[in-house]
Amino acid sequence: MENPKVLILDDDITFLTATKEYLVKKGYDVVAVNSAQDAKGFIEAENIQNILIDCLLPAESGIDFVKSLRQTPVGKQLNKVILTSAYFTDPSFIKEAFSETGATDFLVKPFEMEELIAALPPAVGNIDKVDGIRLSRRRLYEVFSSEKRDPRWLTKLLEKIESLHGFDLPLIYNLILETQVSGFLNLSSEDGRIFGVTFCNGKIVGVDFDDKETFLGKILIEHGFISPGDLESVLMRKGTRKLGEALINEYYISPHALQIAMIEQMGLRLSRTIVDQEVKLNFVRSQIEEQSPYITVDQVGVYLHDWVISKLNLYWLRAQLAEWKYSKIKKHTNFSERLKNIKELVLFKTYSVMFQEIMSEKSLGQLIEKYANEEEVFLKIIYFLLMKGAIYFSDEGGLGSQDLATYLDKIESGINSNSEDKWLEIISQALGVSFQSKSLLHDHFLNSLRPFEKNKDTQIKERANKLMLKTEAFFNANSNYDAKRQNESTPKAGPQSKASLPGEVNPLDAVKIHISKNEFDMAYKLLNAISQKGAPIAKYNLYYTWVLLGIQMKKNPNQKVITESNEIKNSFMKITPEEKYDPIYHFLLGLNYKMKGQLEMALRSFEKALALDAQFIFARREMMLLRGDQNKVTPSGDKDLKSLVGNIFSKKR
Amino acid sequence: MGKCEIVIKPNGERANIDINGVIDEDFDFTQYVIKDYNEIEVNLAALKSINSCGIREWIKWFNTNPKGTILFYECPKIIIDQINMVQGFLVSNARVMSFFVPYYNEDVGSELNVLFKYGQEFTEDGVKPPQVVKDDQGNLLEMDVVESKYFRFLKKA
Numbered sequence: 001m002e003n004p005k006v007l008i009l010d011d012d013i014t015f016l017t018a019t020k021e022y023l024v025k026k027g028y029d030v031v032a033v034n035s036a037q038d039a040k041g042f043i044e045a046e047n048i049q050n051i052l053i054d055c056l057l058p059a060e061s062g063i064d065f066v067k068s069l070r071q072t073p074v075g076k077q078l079n080k081v082i083l084t085s086a087y088f089t090d091p092s093f094i095k096e097a098f099s100e101t102g103a104t105d106f107l108v109k110p111f112e113m114e115e116l117i118a119a120l121p122p123a124v125g126n127i128d129k130v131d132g133i134r135l136s137r138r139r140l141y142e143v144f145s146s147e148k149r150d151p152r153w154l155t156k157l158l159e160k161i162e163s164l165h166g167f168d169l170p171l172i173y174n175l176i177l178e179t180q181v182s183g184f185l186n187l188s189s190e191d192g193r194i195f196g197v198t199f200c201n202g203k204i205v206g207v208d209f210d211d212k213e214t215f216l217g218k219i220l221i222e223h224g225f226i227s228p229g230d231l232e233s234v235l236m237r238k239g240t241r242k243l244g245e246a247l248i249n250e251y252y253i254s255p256h257a258l259q260i261a262m263i264e265q266m267g268l269r270l271s272r273t274i275v276d277q278e279v280k281l282n283f284v285r286s287q288i289e290e291q292s293p294y295i296t297v298d299q300v301g302v303y304l305h306d307w308v309i310s311k312l313n314l315y316w317l318r319a320q321l322a323e324w325k326y327s328k329i330k331k332h333t334n335f336s337e338r339l340k341n342i343k344e345l346v347l348f349k350t351y352s353v354m355f356q357e358i359m360s361e362k363s364l365g366q367l368i369e370k371y372a373n374e375e376e377v378f379l380k381i382i383y384f385l386l387m388k389g390a391i392y393f394s395d396e397g398g399l400g401s402q403d404l405a406t407y408l409d410k411i412e413s414g415i416n417s418n419s420e421d422k423w424l425e426i427i428s429q430a431l432g433v434s435f436q437s438k439s440l441l442h443d444h445f446l447n448s449l450r451p452f453e454k455n456k457d458t459q460i461k462e463r464a465n466k467l468m469l470k471t472e473a474f475f476n477a478n479s480n481y482d483a484k485r486q487n488e489s490t491p492k493a494g495p496q497s498k499a500s501l502p503g504e505v506n507p508l509d510a511v512k513i514h515i516s517k518n519e520f521d522m523a524y525k526l527l528n529a530i531s532q533k534g535a536p537i538a539k540y541n542l543y544y545t546w547v548l549l550g551i552q553m554k555k556n557p558n559q560k561v562i563t564e565s566n567e568i569k570n571s572f573m574k575i576t577p578e579e580k581y582d583p584i585y586h587f588l589l590g591l592n593y594k595m596k597g598q599l600e601m602a603l604r605s606f607e608k609a610l611a612l613d614a615q616f617i618f619a620r621r622e623m624m625l626l627r628g629d630q631n632k633v634t635p636s637g638d639k640d641l642k643s644l645v646g647n648i649f650s651k652k653r
Numbered sequence: 654m655g656k657c658e659i660v661i662k663p664n665g666e667r668a669n670i671d672i673n674g675v676i677d678e679d680f681d682f683t684q685y686v687i688k689d690y691n692e693i694e695v696n697l698a699a700l701k702s703i704n705s706c707g708i709r710e711w712i713k714w715f716n717t718n719p720k721g722t723i724l725f726y727e728c729p730k731i732i733i734d735q736i737n738m739v740q741g742f743l744v745s746n747a748r749v750m751s752f753f754v755p756y757y758n759e760d761v762g763s764e765l766n767v768l769f770k771y772g773q774e775f776t777e778d779g780v781k782p783p784q785v786v787k788d789d790q791g792n793l794l795e796m797d798v799v800e801s802k803y804f805r806f807l808k809k810a
Contacts, residue, residue, distance in 0.1 A: 087784055108782070112801045159799055184677075184704035188739050196705030208678065208705045282734040286675065286702035 004121045005029040005046060009039040009062065010054040010084070015109075019052070022113050027123030027465075036065045043069065049079040050120055055088050055097065066101040080104050082119050084111070151285065154179045158283045165320075166275035167312055170304045170387045173270075176283070177202050177297040183285040190277040197273065200288040204295040207269035215268050216243055218581045219261040221611055225253045228611060263293040267303055270295065271577040274307045276316075298341065301388060303577070305345045308384045310541070310576040317379040319444035322431070325365040326404070327393035329358055329382070338390040346573060347381060354378060358385070364393065377570065407448075408463050415467070420474055427471070442475040511543050520550035542584045545571040549591045561597035568592070583612035587619045599626060657707075659685050666691040673699035676707030682714035691721050698727035708735055708742065715744045723747035727768065730755055730798070736806045743806065754803070756786045756794035763788040764797070780804050 006028050010016050013034065020032040031042045036059060042048060053062040062083060069075040083097055086109035094106050105119040154175060164172075166189065176185065180202040187195050198206030217235075220226045230252055238246035244258045295303075332338065342348050348355055354371060358381065371378040385391040407430065414426035424438065427445055449464050507530045514523035524547050530537060548568045556562045572592070579585055590605030603626050609619035657674040659682075668690045687693060703711070715723060723746055725732070733752050736743045743749065753766040765788055769775050774782060786794045 089781055089784065091778065091781070110795055110800075112799060114801055159802070162802065184702065186703075186705045186708060186735065186738070192740065194705050194708050194739060196708075198704065206704075210705075210709065280738045282731075282738050284702050284704070284731045284734070 055085040322447035324393035678706035728752035757797035
């Protein structure tokens, strides 16, 4: 199948050049001329069926040109006739133009190139003709190589983004922070939530996430700034005063302590904005007063690390990075500046060798092969470096046409010799992934074909284009993408997973029962089964870590010191920032310290767990075992503090 | 944060409302009651900014009058952006009667906001921008928005 041919006739050379360049990139075969005589010659000689004509030409009007062309044999075979004009925009003129020329479209200049593409027949294998998220992500990733970074550049960039995935928001935050623009970033997610982030001269000074939970009390208790009992009494007395103000006025905490807690709360709220959904955004530039607390770009870097570890999952990462599988990984020129202080981050301390290897300018695919057993961690490191703008994917491929041809052979032969009901399986196998969701697989598949558009071998390119077209209808069949993304069981991690509604059976209930009976192997199997279903579940990572610790300790009952396994380390890393305020998290830390023989640290962690939930039996039991004396256990209060604090902090409807 | 001011000028069953300044979490819409008016004309020319809190409060406030007709005049770009992004920001009984479109000259950096009015620069059939836009120095300005995105709300209406 050949690329559609298009002839552009316009006396504006700038317009001619720019439009031709754009259409060629989109896969069209373009002839650009500025004289009607030349245009007629080309149309006849090359049987061009699609024309873009300006109405106002020097010698004869574009309308007269088309009218006379229509009298010729080639004129009768024209497909798309698109008229343009910057001046003749009156509806009655346009109506007459349609009638006299049989035009298929009339574009008023200046028009968006997308409007032109929509008016033309689709180019064969127009890989860019995909939804806004994929196109936007490509632009986002390339943005760090741009030298131009002024406020207008940023504003225009953000305007061009239709929507993006919530996991890409850290890149937007970094961009705004680095450009030092002030204003409100307003966000709207697929599920109808409206939230936002306020920026002021390179700092985040406000995060608005409209939910009922606040963390201030928990944070203050967790840091040891205040006891639960004192907090409770202030809450009873504070009236209309803000909690922080009341605590300071009554000398329970210092302004510095409040500052620390508020920064942490802001970080938690920021973490909640990283949702596993499509998000729309706009940026309202505005004068914003300098204020504290605030979050700096360095602090966002630390949060970014936590988000990448805990929120992203392997399937999503694979799908998004598939496009660059054959590209070499390269450092940006200000690589060191962007990555100062990362050696303190857990991911880099634990996987420093992997990090060094990433800098060796191999292709992404080669490194994925090398780290096949730790692919998830590896891809998370890659994504973190990408979000920080420290690396980019070069057009230099690490694999050649032969490898691309082999990949195509695999899919083509499977698709050509099987019915559509087998295609999902065939494509999943060719990609080397297990099937999770149709839309995610489609993302992955399209991204895997992107390298082909840069390949010089035209046969390879054409094969890829045909394959893409053949499967496009299949993937889009009976589907509204937004609806499908919400309904399909895609594994999602993190806080956007919803807790069970009253009356709903929580899949983790059975897990909890097994844990209470020390049946960690059964609990482990159950958790894996839950994960296969893909439905997001609150606290999944907490219980998973608990079970791993249980299994490890049960295997080594007489050992006083047990080495922490990599699986446990990774599991801890996946606990989201919000989950770290759950008493279970502190309990798990306690178990981990206990396992490693650090008993003093273990005790402190169990105490923290009890401070957040005085009725947490497991923490109480562990403390008793460690102290060896039931009477020495002094819980922080008799009431169910967690529910009390939670209720008090819940925002009123 | 910034300040917002609402001025309501009642006129029997109708009202003219000016919203000026910044709509953020510090502003309380509930002190202004609009539920009883049959027609409200809202002028937004002096509205400077709105954040996510403001967006939520805006939607709640205008929904307190689900039966009256609400007409928005001189909508700045920041409001058009929210109309395009947020489902329900333009409540079902509301219409945009005029809005600003930014124009820009890349070479000299001059900007101008051009008011598009219903019946002139736009109708139900589409947008008819002015043929030529110039700044005070006579420099030609181009439309400074992504048209397919900016004018989308007109297709929804």
